[in-house]
Amino acid sequence: MLEELKEEAIIEKVGGRFKLSTLIQKRIVQLKQGSRPLVDMPADNLMELVLQEILQDKITLDTDNQVYTAEGETPVTDVPDINPLEL
Helix, strand or coil: CCHHHHCHHHHHHHCCHHHHHHHHHHHHHHHHCCCCCCCCCCCCCHHHHHHHHHHCCCEEECCCCCEEECCCCCCCCCCCCCCHHHC
């Protein structure tokens, strides 16, 4: 388990464990479908990449549990809406 997930700060930043889990899952699906990373780091481990995007306030969840970026960033809309269970 990654150290960042053990800290309450990242859980509070997103708004709870469920929202954190939802954000990570949705963002990993987007990255696998070809969405560009919003942080500069090797994409060997998508979980670490997504955690860095969260920690750097690059992505959050809106009220409809959709991934969106911080103000001034390119919106994360460049991927189709698919069922993650089909991957």
